[in-house]
Amino acid sequence: MSETIAKAHPHVDVKEFHPRAHAAIHNPKIRQNFRKAMDGLMAKRTAAFEGWDLETLRDLGANIRMKALSNLPDLLEQLEQKLTENGIKVHWAVDGDEACRIVRDICVARDAKTVIKGKSMVSEEMELNHYLQDQGIEALESDLGEYIVQLADETPSHIIMPAIHKNTGEISELMHEKTGTDLSNDVEYLTASARQQLREKFMNADVGVSGVNFAVAETGTLCLVENEGNGRMTTTVPPCHIAVTGIEKVVPSLEDVSALLALLTRSATGQHITTYFNMISSPRKGEELDGPEEVHVVLVDNGRSSIYQDDELLDTLRCIRCGACMNHCPVYTRVGGHTYGTTYPGPIGKILMPHLIGLDEGRHLPTASSLCGACGEVCPVKIPIPDLLVRLRQESVDGDRLHPAKVRGHGAKRSTSEALVWKGWAWMHASPGIYRLGTGVAAKFRALQPSKAGAWTDYRTAPKLAAKTLHQRMKERGQ
Amino acid sequence: MSDPIKVYPSKPQKVYYFGTCLVDMFYPDAGIAGVELLEREGIEVIFPQSQTCCGQPAYTSGYHDEARSVARAQLDLFPEDWPIVVPSGSCGGMMRKHYPSLFKDTPEATQAAEIAGRVWELTDFLLNVCHIKLEDLGEPVTVAMHTSCSARREMGVAEVGPALLGQLKNVNLVEQIRPEECCGFGGTFAVRHPEISGAMVEEKVGTLVDTGAREFVTTDCGCLMNIAGYAEKNGKPLGGQHILSFLWERTRGNQGGQS
Numbered sequence: 001m002s003e004t005i006a007k008a009h010p011h012v013d014v015k016e017f018h019p020r021a022h023a024a025i026h027n028p029k030i031r032q033n034f035r036k037a038m039d040g041l042m043a044k045r046t047a048a049f050e051g052w053d054l055e056t057l058r059d060l061g062a063n064i065r066m067k068a069l070s071n072l073p074d075l076l077e078q079l080e081q082k083l084t085e086n087g088i089k090v091h092w093a094v095d096g097d098e099a100c101r102i103v104r105d106i107c108v109a110r111d112a113k114t115v116i117k118g119k120s121m122v123s124e125e126m127e128l129n130h131y132l133q134d135q136g137i138e139a140l141e142s143d144l145g146e147y148i149v150q151l152a153d154e155t156p157s158h159i160i161m162p163a164i165h166k167n168t169g170e171i172s173e174l175m176h177e178k179t180g181t182d183l184s185n186d187v188e189y190l191t192a193s194a195r196q197q198l199r200e201k202f203m204n205a206d207v208g209v210s211g212v213n214f215a216v217a218e219t220g221t222l223c224l225v226e227n228e229g230n231g232r233m234t235t236t237v238p239p240c241h242i243a244v245t246g247i248e249k250v251v252p253s254l255e256d257v258s259a260l261l262a263l264l265t266r267s268a269t270g271q272h273i274t275t276y277f278n279m280i281s282s283p284r285k286g287e288e289l290d291g292p293e294e295v296h297v298v299l300v301d302n303g304r305s306s307i308y309q310d311d312e313l314l315d316t317l318r319c320i321r322c323g324a325c326m327n328h329c330p331v332y333t334r335v336g337g338h339t340y341g342t343t344y345p346g347p348i349g350k351i352l353m354p355h356l357i358g359l360d361e362g363r364h365l366p367t368a369s370s371l372c373g374a375c376g377e378v379c380p381v382k383i384p385i386p387d388l389l390v391r392l393r394q395e396s397v398d399g400d401r402l403h404p405a406k407v408r409g410h411g412a413k414r415s416t417s418e419a420l421v422w423k424g425w426a427w428m429h430a431s432p433g434i435y436r437l438g439t440g441v442a443a444k445f446r447a448l449q450p451s452k453a454g455a456w457t458d459y460r461t462a463p464k465l466a467a468k469t470l471h472q473r474m475k476e477r478g479q
Numbered sequence: 480m481s482d483p484i485k486v487y488p489s490k491p492q493k494v495y496y497f498g499t500c501l502v503d504m505f506y507p508d509a510g511i512a513g514v515e516l517l518e519r520e521g522i523e524v525i526f527p528q529s530q531t532c533c534g535q536p537a538y539t540s541g542y543h544d545e546a547r548s549v550a551r552a553q554l555d556l557f558p559e560d561w562p563i564v565v566p567s568g569s570c571g572g573m574m575r576k577h578y579p580s581l582f583k584d585t586p587e588a589t590q591a592a593e594i595a596g597r598v599w600e601l602t603d604f605l606l607n608v609c610h611i612k613l614e615d616l617g618e619p620v621t622v623a624m625h626t627s628c629s630a631r632r633e634m635g636v637a638e639v640g641p642a643l644l645g646q647l648k649n650v651n652l653v654e655q656i657r658p659e660e661c662c663g664f665g666g667t668f669a670v671r672h673p674e675i676s677g678a679m680v681e682e683k684v685g686t687l688v689d690t691g692a693r694e695f696v697t698t699d700c701g702c703l704m705n706i707a708g709y710a711e712k713n714g715k716p717l718g719g720q721h722i723l724s725f726l727w728e729r730t731r732g733n734q735g736g737q738s
Contacts, residue, residue, distance in 0.1 A: 018674075021672070021674055025674050039657075330661045330663070330679050334675055334679060367668065367672070368672055368675070370663060370666075370668045370676070370679070371668070372628035373629070373633065374632075374659070390538065390541070393540060394543050396541060397541040399541040399542040402544075402585065403584075425536070425545065425549075426544075428531075429531040429532045430531070430548045430549050430551070432530070432531055443504070455670045455673035456670055459673065459676070459677035459708075460680070460705060460708030460712050461708045461711045461712045465504055466504065466507045470507035470511070471503060473510075474496075474498075474511075474514070479514075
């Protein structure tokens with residue numbers, strides 16, 4: 001267990017955010033693919049909640065998640081105990097590297113050469129596929145979107161729909177090139193072809209790796225939400241199943257799952273229920289004919305316990321990974337998921353990734369938002385995403401002496417010149433006499449106002465100073 | 480958990496007017512229009528001359544020490560119990576929603592929370608506190624409306640603008656697709672991420688122009704300078720006004736509501 005991974009996160013490359021945003025914005029195909037997909041998802045979500053008291057349901061969802069988080073250490077202990085009683089082996093990983101090694105060790109102990117994977121964003125966090133590949137173990141994605149992304153040697157551009165950046169034509173070309181299917185715009189044909197290829201892999205895989213949507217502490221049950229049946233195949237066909245999950249996914253009881261599930265599927269894809277909902281509570285028992293011989297759970301921290309230390313940032317961990325925040329994000333819709341360069345893109349990525357990679361690495365993330373609030377408005381568990389973005393902006397410039405920054409890499413965006421500008425701005429605006437003098441002089445000499453104002457005027461005309469300020473006009477009115 | 484339900488006060492004799500720095504320097508006509516509309520409703524408008532800015536630009540940029548020092552300079556301007564009206568959802572949202580957290584753990588915490596509770600977005604105040612009745616004296620016109628994200632989501636006034644415009648018999652209000660989507664302003668966002676902001680305003684202008692309207696109104700000067708500025712620079716047939724200017728100009732001959 002002493003080896004280290006040379007580069008833990010080859011996909012995390014936030015620094016190139018602006019060049020990638022530039023490329024995406026000027027790529028009509030990307031713009032069109034995302035706009036169309038996000039419009040569709042927004043409409044489906046709205047329709048799915050029709051007739052529901054959404055605010056009450058969101059309050060309920062938020063309360064369930066907050067209650068679970070407030071009791072997280074105890075719930076995790078209870079979960080471990082129940083899972084163990086159920087015959088499921090529990091492993092703890094402090095970070096992605098350790099989680100990878102745990103998976104590797106289980107595979108090695110079983111002499112496993114092939115792993116089939118259900119969709120799991122935590123495994124993306126871990127960079128598990130590349131790690132296993134380096135260890136000589138083949139890992140194949142079985143979720144259709146993930147399968148496409150893997151064929152293209154890309155990363156998911158959306159946490160629910162990993163290949164949403166591609167249209168049918170692009171997928172057809174990719175599959176033709178990589179797997180020899182015929183070129184076709186028939187989605188059913190393409191799906192059937194992928195299914196055919198995957199079916200064989202399922203039968204021969206030594207290990208199945210999946211994620212977890214909810215881990216129920218009271219009963220030691222792992223809940224898995226999916227539409228393609230690949231999750232059920234992954235967790236039942238191979239002789240060994242390894243579930244990887246973030247430590248925040250635990251909820252107290254099965255009762256809590258029903259509300260969260262109702263919120264999750266409607267928020268994510270606008271479905272009342274997914275085609276499959278798996279509840280895994282043990283390996284195959286004595287006389288049962290199917291199911292894995294071994295079931296493991298890897299509980300991954302990877303920065304989460306540091307988020308847990310802060311009462312405000314803690315809200316980040318409420319997330320149930322529905323993706324509604326990105327579906328409704330006007331920035332995400334324009335730049336697409338890959339622009340962020342992070343495992344989790346969009347609004348949730350902007351508030352979560354800085355904790356995983358540090359605010360120094362992720363310094364562009366908190367500012368890449370107009371703070372429009374669409375994400376917070378649709379979040380099924382009411383994460384105050386805009387407030388958390390402002391908090392992270394404060395952390396990234398060390399901007400609050402009353403509440404000193406604490407996130408790893410804080411202060412990385414602070415520059416002496418910018419800090420000085422804000423100091424000067426504050427001095428002027430905290431001195432009413434100076435402010436009135438300054439704005440009055442600006443109004444008087446408004447003819448000298450430059451027509452260019454930095455990046456603003458690349459796209460717009462500059463706003464024009466009025467001949468008299470409101471202060472002056474109100475004074476003239478005797479007010 | 481749910482946002483607190485708004486409890487509107489009864490119509491007061493006086494209000495404090497917080498004009499905002501953008502209105503002050505760039506759109507004072509909109510500020511005056513708001514004053515005129517209030518006065519026509521029989522309300523005395525107190526404009527503290529020492530007001531400057533709510534502090535939001537520094538706040539959303541993460542410079543909370545600086546935001547606090549500017550916000551602190553506004554706190555003593557509203558000593559009596561009158562409502563504080565703001566011709567902007569954005570600045571109103573800063574004062575109503577964010578002052579309490581900005582001043583948490585400071586000696587001004589109580590004062591800031593008390594002030595926050597008195598802040599109203601001006602169109603909301605006109606409709607739901609003054610119960611304004613508008614008589615349209617203008618020529619028939621088709622307009623679109625963009626409600627700012629903060630007016631919509633922080634101040635909860637998405638229905639207010641259309642309700643006010645709906646009182647104007649010669650105004651045909653048309654709705655763009657995705658009315659709730661951000662125009663791309665976002666304060667410093669527009670200059671920190673100019674291409675993304677540019678792509679957003681480009682689409683917003685496109686949807687507004689597609690309505691067939693040749694002018695739009697909005698609750699916030701930030702959106703106004705963004706949307707109208709883009710249209711002007713790119714030769715799009717779309718002019719913009721603050722909704723207060725529009726309402727005042729169409730009803731200004733009407734003295735019927737004066738008490």
